[in-house]
Amino acid sequence: MTGIAVVNSNTDSKPLNRFDDVVGIQMTVKEPGTYVVFGRVTLGNSDREQQNATARILHTGGVIVDRADVRLAGGGAMSTVYLQGTLKVSERSPMVLEIHCDTYNGFSQQFSLFAIQVDALRSD
Structure with a gap:
């Protein structure tokens, strides 16, 4: 099977305050199938x-x-967070993928999101 990759990225910077949930990037996966999903975001304090x-x-x-919790050092420290998971898309049921971030007083930036179609998933 020849698969597809659905990708989106941006270098936007989004402020994060008082642990409010902020959507940094989103994309829609329309083609039915099984996907491996990868994401990345840089969080700053x-x-x-x-x-x-x-x-x-x-x-x-x-x-x-997927979810990742990190502890950011003070004084403008930044940390790049990598996320991964799987997704199944049914026919006529597109899925919207989003990266959400939060912290008390900081920012998020440099978002990327990839969904790569695979034939099947297997766990050993």
Whole structure:
């Protein structure tokens, strides 16, 4: 089977405040099939103190594909977060993938999201 890859990326910077959930990037996967999903985002701390931050890939209906919790050092520290998971798309039921982020006082930037179609998934 020849698969497809659905991709989206941007270098936008989104402010993150008071742990409000912010959508950094989204894309729609329309073609039916099984996909391996990869995402990346850089999270930054705009506060002098350390703080927790979260990045998630979600799909239609708010279902979490993957989640990463990180601790950001104070004083403008940044951390790149990598996410991965799987997705099944049914015929006539496209799925919207999004990267969501939050922290107390910071920002998110440099988003990328990939969905690569595969023949099947197997776990050993």
